[in-house]
Amino acid sequence: MNIFVCIKQVPDTETKIELTKDNSNSYIDTKEIKWIMNPYDEFALEQALLIKDQFKTGVNVIALRVGAINPATEILRTALAMGADEAILVEATENLSPYPTALALKRAIDKFQKPVDLLLSGKQSIDYDNFQVPQILSTMLNIASVTQIVSFNITSDSGSGSGSFKVQLKREIEGGAVEIYNLNLPLSCSCNKGLNTPRYPSLPGIMKAKKKSITTYTLQDLAIADSEKRIEYKSYFLPKEKPPGKKYTFPEGDVGKQRALIEEVCNSLKKESVL
Amino acid sequence: MSNSKSNSILVFIEINQNNHDIKDVSKQILSNVSILGADVIIIGDDLSDENREKLKNLGADNIYTVNSNIFPGSNYSPDGFARVVSEIIKGNDYKFVFSGVTSKSKDFFPILSATFNSAMISDVTKVDIDGSSNISFVRPLFAGKCLANVIPVDNGPRPYFITVRPNSLTINPTPKIGRGIVTNKSPTLSANEIRSKVFELVKGASDRLDLTEAKIIISGGRGMKNADNFKLLHEMANILGASVGASRAAVDSGFAPHSMQVGQTGKTVSPELYIACGISGAIQHLAGMRTSKYIVAINTDTNAPIFTKADYGIVGDLFQVVPILTEILKENI
Numbered sequence: 001m002n003i004f005v006c007i008k009q010v011p012d013t014e015t016k017i018e019l020t021k022d023n024s025n026s027y028i029d030t031k032e033i034k035w036i037m038n039p040y041d042e043f044a045l046e047q048a049l050l051i052k053d054q055f056k057t058g059v060n061v062i063a064l065r066v067g068a069i070n071p072a073t074e075i076l077r078t079a080l081a082m083g084a085d086e087a088i089l090v091e092a093t094e095n096l097s098p099y100p101t102a103l104a105l106k107r108a109i110d111k112f113q114k115p116v117d118l119l120l121s122g123k124q125s126i127d128y129d130n131f132q133v134p135q136i137l138s139t140m141l142n143i144a145s146v147t148q149i150v151s152f153n154i155t156s157d158s159g160s161g162s163g164s165f166k167v168q169l170k171r172e173i174e175g176g177a178v179e180i181y182n183l184n185l186p187l188s189c190s191c192n193k194g195l196n197t198p199r200y201p202s203l204p205g206i207m208k209a210k211k212k213s214i215t216t217y218t219l220q221d222l223a224i225a226d227s228e229k230r231i232e233y234k235s236y237f238l239p240k241e242k243p244p245g246k247k248y249t250f251p252e253g254d255v256g257k258q259r260a261l262i263e264e265v266c267n268s269l270k271k272e273s274v275l
Numbered sequence: 276m277s278n279s280k281s282n283s284i285l286v287f288i289e290i291n292q293n294n295h296d297i298k299d300v301s302k303q304i305l306s307n308v309s310i311l312g313a314d315v316i317i318i319g320d321d322l323s324d325e326n327r328e329k330l331k332n333l334g335a336d337n338i339y340t341v342n343s344n345i346f347p348g349s350n351y352s353p354d355g356f357a358r359v360v361s362e363i364i365k366g367n368d369y370k371f372v373f374s375g376v377t378s379k380s381k382d383f384f385p386i387l388s389a390t391f392n393s394a395m396i397s398d399v400t401k402v403d404i405d406g407s408s409n410i411s412f413v414r415p416l417f418a419g420k421c422l423a424n425v426i427p428v429d430n431g432p433r434p435y436f437i438t439v440r441p442n443s444l445t446i447n448p449t450p451k452i453g454r455g456i457v458t459n460k461s462p463t464l465s466a467n468e469i470r471s472k473v474f475e476l477v478k479g480a481s482d483r484l485d486l487t488e489a490k491i492i493i494s495g496g497r498g499m500k501n502a503d504n505f506k507l508l509h510e511m512a513n514i515l516g517a518s519v520g521a522s523r524a525a526v527d528s529g530f531a532p533h534s535m536q537v538g539q540t541g542k543t544v545s546p547e548l549y550i551a552c553g554i555s556g557a558i559q560h561l562a563g564m565r566t567s568k569y570i571v572a573i574n575t576d577t578n579a580p581i582f583t584k585a586d587y588g589i590v591g592d593l594f595q596v597v598p599i600l601t602e603i604l605k606e607n608i
């Protein structure tokens with residue numbers, strides 16, 4: 001069984017976003033950014049590794065990334081250190097939009113010449129928050145797709161990683177309701193928090209990762225033209241900061257004063273027609 | 276078979292399961308774009324006369340309804356919905372297909388866009404229509420720490436698929452009145468052509484609006500101390516018809532399920548009123564709720580960062596403040 005896992009690195013969630021100064025709001029300033037593996041992709045990779053642990057033999061995990069060599073190589077090394085067997089890097093700019101990203105992944109998978117049994121990815125990347133690539137890619141690969149899964153259960157008729165598989169998935173929707181899917185492979189799943197707890201790379205894992213190879217393609221290799229972009233980010237800007245609000249100190253002890261204060265806040269909200 | 280009189284916009288409409296009204300986000304979109312000529316599609320949900328009239332008054336010309344008994348076990352399937360909507364699109368000449376950001380559209384709109392080899396612009400918070408009917412969009416990046424103006428490229432494959440974040444557009448009070456012609460479509464696909472379909476639907480514990488759609492949210496953080504104390508917030512929520520949210524610390528401590536988490540790795544919300552109780556206001560939490568119209572914060576620590584974003588901050592013990600607040604709301608609402 002080949003499990004392809006889409007991985008992206010994103011700015012650490014603590015990052016303060018600044019715009020490049022040189023070219024009027026042309027792009028985000030990435031110089032000071034600390035990169036982390038997209039948190040949802042960690043769940044996807046962990047799920048692939050859990051399947052490998054479960055079946056012991058016959059499972060091949062391939063990490064995939066479209067992005068700039070630096071920092072993309074580093075994140076693929078992390079994936080290999082966590083336990084992925086192989087890695088594919090498609091060299092591209094960091095801000096490729098979802099359609100060409102999915103197309104690059106599709107063509108890289110074709111070129112790699114291993115059939116996709118399972119495609120795992122994060123439900124969204126926490127930088128551009130597009131929530132699109134897994135479903136576009138699964139459509140291009142012509143396989144079924146389920147997004148935002150919070151539970152994944154796989155059984156094999158042979159008990160190993162080769163054979164016929166049955167998968168049960170759970171997807172959480174509005175109001176905490178849960179949809180249950182019973183499916184066969186091949187399949188694409190995008191992963192949500194709650195699915196598992198990602199492992200850390202082990203020291204032997206890190207050593208082994210150094211010997212594993214990363215197959216690299218360029219966008220030219222995959223015949224992806226600039227005209228595939230379809231949408232254009234014209235300009236970037238920062239949100240307006242709110243003017244400071246009112247701050248009250250809750251008076252100790254005096255119930256009358258306490259009530260008066262809360263009533264004042266409620267009346268203000270009523271005046272703004274929020275209550 | 277492109278239709279020369281086709282409208283340029285199709286809106287995917289959803290109905291709330293609890294009150295059978297049209298979702299607010301569907302109304303918000305339709306009333307703002309119908310000026311350009313809009314049709315709508317509803318899948319699975321029965322269309323009441325009342326809702327038909329509402330859609331017409333928000334500007335819908337053609338109202339396509341599709342019966343859902345081809346999706347057994349539930350009324351949803353990602354590839355099934357994509358297929359059904361694509362059949363409507365193929366008979367027309369739409370430039371844009373809209374939906375609110377909902378768990379369905381997040382799931383099947385990208386599939387649709389791939390079917391048409393076109394692009395999707397997700398989670399937009401502003402739709403600008405200029406004098407020559409050109410549309411441009413604003414969408415947040417990095418959980419709202421930054422925003423971008425996004426446009427479709429000229430001559431790109433059509434239609435473009437656009438999802439709009441709930442509560443980011445206001446309902447246009449004077450929309451164009453549409454023709455409101457209902458057409459029932461039966462999809463040409465059979466049940467065995469659908470690959471991923473819901474086998475079973477397990478209802479959530481709460482029948483409140485999802486956080487992403489709620490007008491008022493009361494959230495609790497680590498300061499709530501335990502799961503049981505969330506009762507205080509639910510009690511206030513019942514009075515206000517609000518939904519209850521939580522910080523990640525509260526979720527990770529087991530006070531609340533992940534479906535209630537607000538923030539960069541939870542839900543992004545834009546209610547009219549957000550009441551934060553015992554939440555410090557970490558950057559990842561603020562990212563998920565900063566676009567709330569009014570923010571009230573209750574926290575014992577006067578230096579908590581949440582106060583920098585709060586319209587009304589109360590420095591005090593939530594276990595004293597919340598009961599009094601609930602009592603006053605009960606008397607007044």
Ligand SMILES: Cc1cc2nc3c(=O)[nH]c(=O)nc-3n(C[C@H](O)[C@H](O)[C@H](O)COP(=O)(O)OP(=O)(O)OC[C@H]3O[C@@H](n4cnc5c(N)ncnc54)[C@H](O)[C@@H]3O)c2cc1C
Nearest residue numbers: 496497498522523524538539540541553554555560575593
């Ligand atoms: C990758 C990543 C993603 C993250 N994503 C999210 C996310 O999506 N959402 C999110 O919320 N966080 C997220 N976080 C976590 C975030 O950094 C904070 O740890 C978290 O938001 C803190 O939650 P809190 O405010 O409830 O807890 P704390 O920071 O511990 O704050 C508790 C507050 O309660 C106050 N308090 C205590 N007792 C009382 C009382 N009796 N009355 C009133 N006030 C009281 C305290 O003064 C304090 O300010 C993320 C972190 C990382 C690294």
